[in-house]
Amino acid sequence: MSVAPKSRPSRDEEVDVVIVGAGPSGSVAALHLARAGVSVVVLEQGEWPDYNDYTGARPEHELVSTKLWHPNPNVRDNPNDYPVDTSTTDINPLMFAGVGGSATLYGAQWMHFLPSDFRVRSMDGVADDWPFTYEDLLPYFLEVEREVGVSGLAGDPAFPPRPAYPFPALPIGSVGQRGALGMERMGWHWWPGSNAIPSEKFGELNACVRRGVCLTGCPEGAKSTTDRSHWPLAIKAGARLVVRARVKEVETNDQGLATGVVYIDANGRERRQRAKIVILCANGVGTPRLLLMSGGAKHPDGLANSSGLVGRRLMMHPFASVLASYEDPLDSWRGPFGQQVYSHEFYETDERRGFVRGSKWNCMPSGGPVGVSGAIGSKVYVAEEGRFQDFWGGNLHDNVARRFGHSLIWGIVGEDLPEENNQVVLSKDLTDSDGLPAPQIVYKVNENSNRLLKFNIDRCLESVRAAGAIETLVSVPVRESGWHLIGTTVMGDDPKRSVVDQWGACHDVPNLYILDASTFPTSGATNPTATIMAVALRNTRRMIAERRNQKVA
Amino acid sequence: MSGEQTYLALADFLIPAHGKMPKFSDVCSYADATTALDFRDDLKEGFVRAVAVDAAGGAEPALEKLNREDGPAFSAVTTITIAAYYMNPRVRELIGYPGQENVQYDSKAVQPYLTDGTLTKVIARGRKYRPTPGL
Numbered sequence: 001m002s003v004a005p006k007s008r009p010s011r012d013e014e015v016d017v018v019i020v021g022a023g024p025s026g027s028v029a030a031l032h033l034a035r036a037g038v039s040v041v042v043l044e045q046g047e048w049p050d051y052n053d054y055t056g057a058r059p060e061h062e063l064v065s066t067k068l069w070h071p072n073p074n075v076r077d078n079p080n081d082y083p084v085d086t087s088t089t090d091i092n093p094l095m096f097a098g099v100g101g102s103a104t105l106y107g108a109q110w111m112h113f114l115p116s117d118f119r120v121r122s123m124d125g126v127a128d129d130w131p132f133t134y135e136d137l138l139p140y141f142l143e144v145e146r147e148v149g150v151s152g153l154a155g156d157p158a159f160p161p162r163p164a165y166p167f168p169a170l171p172i173g174s175v176g177q178r179g180a181l182g183m184e185r186m187g188w189h190w191w192p193g194s195n196a197i198p199s200e201k202f203g204e205l206n207a208c209v210r211r212g213v214c215l216t217g218c219p220e221g222a223k224s225t226t227d228r229s230h231w232p233l234a235i236k237a238g239a240r241l242v243v244r245a246r247v248k249e250v251e252t253n254d255q256g257l258a259t260g261v262v263y264i265d266a267n268g269r270e271r272r273q274r275a276k277i278v279i280l281c282a283n284g285v286g287t288p289r290l291l292l293m294s295g296g297a298k299h300p301d302g303l304a305n306s307s308g309l310v311g312r313r314l315m316m317h318p319f320a321s322v323l324a325s326y327e328d329p330l331d332s333w334r335g336p337f338g339q340q341v342y343s344h345e346f347y348e349t350d351e352r353r354g355f356v357r358g359s360k361w362n363c364m365p366s367g368g369p370v371g372v373s374g375a376i377g378s379k380v381y382v383a384e385e386g387r388f389q390d391f392w393g394g395n396l397h398d399n400v401a402r403r404f405g406h407s408l409i410w411g412i413v414g415e416d417l418p419e420e421n422n423q424v425v426l427s428k429d430l431t432d433s434d435g436l437p438a439p440q441i442v443y444k445v446n447e448n449s450n451r452l453l454k455f456n457i458d459r460c461l462e463s464v465r466a467a468g469a470i471e472t473l474v475s476v477p478v479r480e481s482g483w484h485l486i487g488t489t490v491m492g493d494d495p496k497r498s499v500v501d502q503w504g505a506c507h508d509v510p511n512l513y514i515l516d517a518s519t520f521p522t523s524g525a526t527n528p529t530a531t532i533m534a535v536a537l538r539n540t541r542r543m544i545a546e547r548r549n550q551k552v553a
Numbered sequence: 554m555s556g557e558q559t560y561l562a563l564a565d566f567l568i569p570a571h572g573k574m575p576k577f578s579d580v581c582s583y584a585d586a587t588t589a590l591d592f593r594d595d596l597k598e599g600f601v602r603a604v605a606v607d608a609a610g611g612a613e614p615a616l617e618k619l620n621r622e623d624g625p626a627f628s629a630v631t632t633i634t635i636a637a638y639y640m641n642p643r644v645r646e647l648i649g650y651p652g653q654e655n656v657q658y659d660s661k662a663v664q665p666y667l668t669d670g671t672l673t674k675v676i677a678r679g680r681k682y683r684p685t686p687g688l
Binding site: 057059060062063115118119122135155157158168169171172180189190192199200210211212213220329334335348368369370373392394397400401404 | 568616632633639640648650655672678
């Protein structure tokens with residue numbers, strides 16, 4: 001990267017806005033606030049990515065990535081991350097601390113929420129409606145797409161009419177074609193994948209070369225992450241970014257207004273960043289964790305928590321996958337890894353199925369020989385009680401011969417309904433490298449999700465067999481699948497039933513904002529990054545327009 | 554048995570010759586395993602314990618014992634073995650794996666699904682989403 005971050009503000013300098021987290025939402029806010037002439041400092045606990053560390057183009061990739069680029073911070077064991085107490089959850093939360101945020105390790109599947117996702121209560125009688133609609137958010141979806149450099153094909157009957165994507169869809173490859181064949185034989189919906197991966201060079205992003213290693217950091221600089229899409233522009237506009245800065249507390253004054261944050265810098269020193277406005281963009285686990293660590297004696301249950309809902313309603317999208325092998329070659333190590341094709345056949349509610357809401361399927365390549373062997377690395381398809389001999393010896397060779405280069409994976413994302421008992425709390429035992437309490441996840445996959453996943457797996461097996469599958473392997477729910485961290489500081493109009501208003505401002509602390517997916521009342525069934533960035537843009541625009549009316553300390 | 558001999562015995566049990574595929578020690582050496590281990594410092598302690606196991610009674614009971622009594626050691630030795638094997642150029646050639654390769658394409662090329670009628674069928678099946686204006 002040609003852009004270097006500027007130095008931190010001088011001691012005691014008060015800035016207009018301090019943002020916690022340089023992931024997708026924090027980056028959008030920083031860019032647009034800086035362009036509006038607002039003084040902005042962003043504190044990020046991780047580092048700038050070094051693209052030489054992404055091993056996808058090297059022979060040792062499968063060996064290295066299962067540790068260094070594992071999405072679970074507990075496995076990665078990097079001191080820039082905080083550990084997570086997962087002793088009380090069915091699903092592990094996955095995340096990454098660094099400039100670009102957890103998107104560093106995402107598959108870049110780009111798909112915004114659908115109209116019904118904003119009207120779940122009205123249409124299906126469960127959960128809550130959002131305070132705004134799909135139509136309200138659509139202009140921001142489209143604007144963010146242009147900033148990110150999304151590739152895709154418009155015209156999908158699963159979405160309302162929309163303009164063309166910024167770049168043509170990536171090739172769907174033999175894997176996508178085989179996935180589509182099964183759907184076509186069933187008479188079901190499918191569509192070429194939309195991905196946050198430009199098919200042509202765009203700004204600091206290079207054109208995708210189908211390396212197929214999207215989930216472990218793109219060595220080509222082609223997968224769109226905000227270190228490349230937003231930060232060069234934000235820094236040019238005057239935003240300042242401080243890395244290895246771990247925020248431990250949001251401070252407030254006697255009037256209950258935020259005055260800034262306290263953070264621990266790279267040398268372990270405690271520092272204070274004063275600001276007129278504080279924005280939290282630390283994801284659905286990190287944001288409630290920070291609020292629960294803040295507030296002091298005046299707010300023993302955490303800051304901005306008069307509703308008691310900080311940390312509650314955690315949604316993580318229980319996930320299932322079906323690996324299908326075929327006789328003929330599919331070159332199934334080639335990317336893009338995100339989604340070559342997708343399906344919304346079962347996205348909307350049909351109560352005859354025995355559950356409400358629905359799912360999105362995405363068809364992916366199965367990757368290299370180590371991963372598909374089932375022997376190590378991803379243990380997705382290895383039964384806990386299985387004998388090791390089942391995966392070694394002649395069986396290893398047979399499994400690799402059958403699957404490697406000949407298989408695809410359908411990922412099934414099911415909408416997760418909010419439940420107050422699914423929550424983020426502070427661990428009593430575990431701490432991060434600075435001695436701050438780690439988050440603990442209390443989460444059970446609910447009965448609606450179990451039914452939803454079973455139905456979808458059964459349909460998926462029908463589809464892959466219709467396309468000639470000779471072997472199928474199912475994993476449900478995948479424990480290492482909590483990519484989408486949603487709902488833990490819910491938005492709403494009623495301060496007794498929500499943490500923030502529709503613009504992301506905390507009811508209790510009007511100059512404290514939350515712009516990440518913590519605020520989402522429901523989770524949809526799509527990958528949430530597109531919606532996260534669109535909501536962040538919408539609310540940032542409002543903040544800029546109303547800045548003269550903003551109450552500050 | 555030396556640590557090297559023990560390791561190769563374990564590795565050849567895990568990855569024997571099978572059809573066209575060679576056994577581990579036909580294509581990989583102990584040095585290849587230690588080179589792989591240099592990529593994964595976190596596995597080194599477990600690997601050392603694994604190759605110190607008593608394999609005089611055979612590789613299979615030794616691996617059974619490791620799997621039962623020392624999961625991290627079993628994980629270390631199996632992870633390094635399979636990774637070293639499939640990093641080997643001869644093995645990659647035999648299974649047809651060029652690695653995670655760079656594939657060039659024309660982004661403006663007309664995709665077959667746009668001309669062969671398959672996407673037309675998807676569109677013809679009609680709208681999938683539920684509109685919400687007025688709700």
